[in-house]
Amino acid sequence: MSEVQDTVFRSLSDPTRRAIFEKLCLDGEQTVVALTENAGISQPAVSKHLGVLRKAGLVAGRVDGRQTHYAAQREALAPLIDWTRRMGGFWDMKLDGLEDLLGRMDQ
Amino acid sequence: MTRADQTARTVIKERDLIHPPEKIWRALTQNHLIEEWLMETEFKPEVGHAFELNAEWGTISCEVLAVEPQRALSYSWQAHGLESVVTWTLTETDTGTRLRMEQTGFGPDQEQAYRGAISGWTRFLDKLEEVVEGLDDGGPEKGNA
Numbered sequence: 612m613s614e615v616q617d618t619v620f621r622s623l624s625d626p627t628r629r630a631i632f633e634k635l636c637l638d639g640e641q642t643v644v645a646l647t648e649n650a651g652i653s654q655p656a657v658s659k660h661l662g663v664l665r666k667a668g669l670v671a672g673r674v675d676g677r678q679t680h681y682a683a684q685r686e687a688l689a690p691l692i693d694w695t696r697r698m699g700g701f702w703d704m705k706l707d708g709l710e711d712l713l714g715r716m717d718q
Numbered sequence: 719m720t721r722a723d724q725t726a727r728t729v730i731k732e733r734d735l736i737h738p739p740e741k742i743w744r745a746l747t748q749n750h751l752i753e754e755w756l757m758e759t760e761f762k763p764e765v766g767h768a769f770e771l772n773a774e775w776g777t778i779s780c781e782v783l784a785v786e787p788q789r790a791l792s793y794s795w796q797a798h799g800l801e802s803v804v805t806w807t808l809t810e811t812d813t814g815t816r817l818r819m820e821q822t823g824f825g826p827d828q829e830q831a832y833r834g835a836i837s838g839w840t841r842f843l844d845k846l847e848e849v850v851e852g853l854d855d856g857g858p859e860k861g862n863a
Contacts, residue, residue: 620800623727624824691726691823694800698729698821706733706819708755712745713737 616690622667623691627652628660632669635683642678727802727823736814739788746791746806763791780804795821 623629631646643661647654661681664670668687672679735742745751747763757771757778763785771778776797783803784792792805800823807818 617799620823624801626824629824688726694798694823695726695729699731702729702731702819702821705756706731706817709745710733710735712751712755713735713741716737716741716745716751 613690616693618667619669619687619690622663622669625660625663627656628664631657631660632664632683635670635681636685640673640680640682642680644678646681729819729821731819733817734811734813734815735817739808739810739815742808742815742817743788743791763787769793800824 623632627650631650634646634649635641643654643658646661647657650657661670661672665672665681669684670681671684672681745755747761749759749761752759752761757773759769759771761767761769761782763782765782765785767782769780769782771780778795778797780796781794782792783794784790784805788808790805790807792803795802795804802821802823805820805822807820809816809818
């Protein structure tokens, strides 16, 4: 497995980070303060999660004066999209095998 | 909905089969049958049972999460560095059974709902973690990372 894939999977394996990333995907660019409002965790904790997402390339920061605005980088999801494509092909093949087996089994 | 994360981590396959649920259930849960269409394994339809699926390219680690005979079966599926959950649903139809396979990376959505229910505890544990971190390096890190 590639290192990039590993980093993306690991950074999204945390439900809080996933929630932050999903929020950025849905609502667009936001500051740490705005992200903290509904996160149910402290601002330093949100910052820490953003740092991990940023390292994985899933989030980018834009500095505007004293504030940093964070935005989701959807193209960084490519390893996940590869995964769904690969698994999709895998299951198509396996389900063909299952249908074949069912045809051979007794009722 | 444009939930990029959600769509990127879910694989759904649905098939209408001309076989009764009971028969499909056997193919999904009996070792000698699983081996014929999926992979070699030591499966038991019991919640908490850990098993492995052996493919040419490696081993998949699994654990049974839910069993509802002839209706639903769910197990975790860990491979390629990604923890996912495979859920089979069987619905009887006029012509046989509609079989649905859903594989979701990072766990099922029900887990999210469950996490919502225990968010009070999560919040508490996060706070505790911060306190412990504070003890280590002399205070929580500053905001605006």
